[in-house]
Amino acid sequence: MAVTIFILITLVFFTLSFMPVDPVSILCGPGATEESIKAVRKEFGLDDLAYIQYFRFLKNLIRGDLGFSWRSRQPVIVEIMSAIPYTVILAFAAMIIATLLGIITGIISAKKQFSLIDNISMGISLIGVSTPIFILALIFIYIFAYRLGWFPTSGSETLSHLILPSVCLGLFVAASIARLVRASMLDVLRQDYIRTARAKGLSEVMVVFKHAFRNALIPILTIVGMQFGLLLGGSVITETVFAWPGLGRLIITSINFKDAPVLQGGVMFFAGGFTLINLIMDIFYQFIDPRIKIK
Amino acid sequence: MEGYLRALFKNRISILSLIIILFVIGLAVFGPYFEKHDPLETHMAKMLRPPTGEFPFGTDALGRCVASRIIYGARTTLLAGLVAIVIGAVLGTFLGLVSGFYVGKVDNLIMRGLDVLLAFPYFLLAVVIVAALGPSLNSIMIAIGIWEMPYYARLVRGSVLSIKEKEYVEAARMVGEKDSSILMYYILPNCISPIIIMSTVYYAWAILMASTLSFLGLGVQPPAPEWGVMTAEGREYLLFAPYLLFFPALFVCLTASAFNFLGDALRDLLDPRLHMR
Numbered sequence: 001m002a003v004t005i006f007i008l009i010t011l012v013f014f015t016l017s018f019m020p021v022d023p024v025s026i027l028c029g030p031g032a033t034e035e036s037i038k039a040v041r042k043e044f045g046l047d048d049l050a051y052i053q054y055f056r057f058l059k060n061l062i063r064g065d066l067g068f069s070w071r072s073r074q075p076v077i078v079e080i081m082s083a084i085p086y087t088v089i090l091a092f093a094a095m096i097i098a099t100l101l102g103i104i105t106g107i108i109s110a111k112k113q114f115s116l117i118d119n120i121s122m123g124i125s126l127i128g129v130s131t132p133i134f135i136l137a138l139i140f141i142y143i144f145a146y147r148l149g150w151f152p153t154s155g156s157e158t159l160s161h162l163i164l165p166s167v168c169l170g171l172f173v174a175a176s177i178a179r180l181v182r183a184s185m186l187d188v189l190r191q192d193y194i195r196t197a198r199a200k201g202l203s204e205v206m207v208v209f210k211h212a213f214r215n216a217l218i219p220i221l222t223i224v225g226m227q228f229g230l231l232l233g234g235s236v237i238t239e240t241v242f243a244w245p246g247l248g249r250l251i252i253t254s255i256n257f258k259d260a261p262v263l264q265g266g267v268m269f270f271a272g273g274f275t276l277i278n279l280i281m282d283i284f285y286q287f288i289d290p291r292i293k294i295k
Numbered sequence: 296m297e298g299y300l301r302a303l304f305k306n307r308i309s310i311l312s313l314i315i316i317l318f319v320i321g322l323a324v325f326g327p328y329f330e331k332h333d334p335l336e337t338h339m340a341k342m343l344r345p346p347t348g349e350f351p352f353g354t355d356a357l358g359r360c361v362a363s364r365i366i367y368g369a370r371t372t373l374l375a376g377l378v379a380i381v382i383g384a385v386l387g388t389f390l391g392l393v394s395g396f397y398v399g400k401v402d403n404l405i406m407r408g409l410d411v412l413l414a415f416p417y418f419l420l421a422v423v424i425v426a427a428l429g430p431s432l433n434s435i436m437i438a439i440g441i442w443e444m445p446y447y448a449r450l451v452r453g454s455v456l457s458i459k460e461k462e463y464v465e466a467a468r469m470v471g472e473k474d475s476s477i478l479m480y481y482i483l484p485n486c487i488s489p490i491i492i493m494s495t496v497y498y499a500w501a502i503l504m505a506s507t508l509s510f511l512g513l514g515v516q517p518p519a520p521e522w523g524v525m526t527a528e529g530r531e532y533l534l535f536a537p538y539l540l541f542f543p544a545l546f547v548c549l550t551a552s553a554f555n556f557l558g559d560a561l562r563d564l565l566d567p568r569l570h571m572r
């Protein structure tokens with residue numbers, strides 16, 4: 001895992017060093033004097049060779065220093081730290097919505113496979129998988145903010161600002177969860193022990209929730225864990241559309257302003273955080289299913 | 296493959312998806328010959344017209360014909376998706392073939408390398424690549440191709456692992472065929488049908504990703520007609536002219552859904568476990 005994060009940091013550093021941008025023009029603005037350009041190049045260490053900049057970056061990274069934003073001249077770490085709580089709140093709220101909705105729909109669909117309700121909910125979820133999240137977000141803004149006026153279109157001041165982005169992101173992820181939960185429930189419902197449970201006269205509720213759902217829980221948790229990537233990636237777009245001041249929006253604005261240090265730091269935090277979540281999920285599986293051993 | 300096609304035509308949703316796909320492809324290929332409006336031509340006197348006879352999908356804030364922008368946008372989107380999956384499929388298939396065939400160090404190296412790419416949540420990898428290359432149509436095609444590469448590689452590697460144990464591969468080896476020709480003539484042809492089937496789903500992903508990146512201003516640049524760009528432009532007039540959002544959004548969702556439904560049906564046919572009973 002440490003190796004993955006290290007390679008990831010290296011990859012992001014060198015990929016973004018190709019960014020077609022002249023930092024001096026951003027830092028000094030047009031019409032800067034020769035001396036001030038020189039001073040700025042020295043201050044940000046832009047004249048050093050790429051590998052020297054890389055090692056300096058690593059050295060500072062260990063100390064929690066990600067450099068200074070080219071736009072605001074603030075430490076990058078400060079900008080990232082102030083954005084992270086917003087992303088965590090949004091991701092958490094969306095994950096709850098996605099998990100509940102996805103699992104319930106998936107189980108009902110699997111239980112009544114090929115029924116009308118199964119076809120309708122799987123049809124909707126396949127359309128949901130095929131709807132880019134920015135379109136979903138704009139439809140939500142149009143209906144619930146413009147037409148009905150129930151929620152604000154953008155911002156982050158109150159709890160009602162959170163509702164549209166989190167429902168939007170939640171629905172987007174719920175669609176994938178529902179489809180995968182249905183598939184793994186179908187797998188479990190065909191096992192011999194389910195037939196045994198039915199044969200000994202248990203009620204359908206007991207069969208579905210006690211015998212089937214518990215066994216489907218491991219694949220379902222894996223599925224929910226895998227959707228974290230979709231959720232975090234989707235949050236970048238949701239945050240941008242709803243002007244929610246999280247890490248994703250910070251990344252997109254830093255691209256628009258060609259603010260390489262913030263972009264670098266933001267992407268590393270995002271991908272690093274995702275890797276960490278995956279590791280925690282892996283450890284978690286071991287607790288719920290002793291058959292899984294971690295190498 | 297013929298068996299699959301026959302089963303496919305029994306499924307009403309797959310047929311509908313095929314019709315939609317053919318319609319959108321037809322629109323992209325032949326549409327421009329029938330559309331009389333230029334997608335870039337502005338008519339200041341005819342700004343923000345709602346859908347009417349002359350402009351079936353209305354006009355945008357600069358008086359450009361939305362219908363013709365949708366038609367030309369279909370070309371951009373379909374082509375961008377196609378180039379992207381070709382890049383992804385070629386690179387991914389190569390890596391998958393090599394890593395499945397040479398188990399051990401090479402395999403390990405390739406798969407760990409691809410794991411790093413998969414460590415980026417969803418579309419962040421594409422964003423990083425586009426940021427490095429600068430926003431343009433070419434950048435998003437490369438970015439989406441690289442983003443889809445690991446999925447192709449994993450798919451192909453899985454097939455190679457089972458195919459290379461087959462007797463005909465053993466036989467080819469005994470006759471003294473070189474590794475490269477075993478991979479090319481004995482293993483690759485047997486990987487083709489899963490690659491094609493998954494490509495329908497990956498194509499849907501590519502279309503969604505291309506329009507998302509363009510919507511965020513990282514892909515195709517305005518004033519070029521592209522569905523994601525049009526959605527971004529329509530957003531500013533959402534309150535007064537919701538049709539500016541509706542039509543491009545409809546085409547993105549319709550096209551992606553059709554490919555997703557078709558891919559889903561094909562996958563069910565490949566994996567009979569899922570569609571039994």
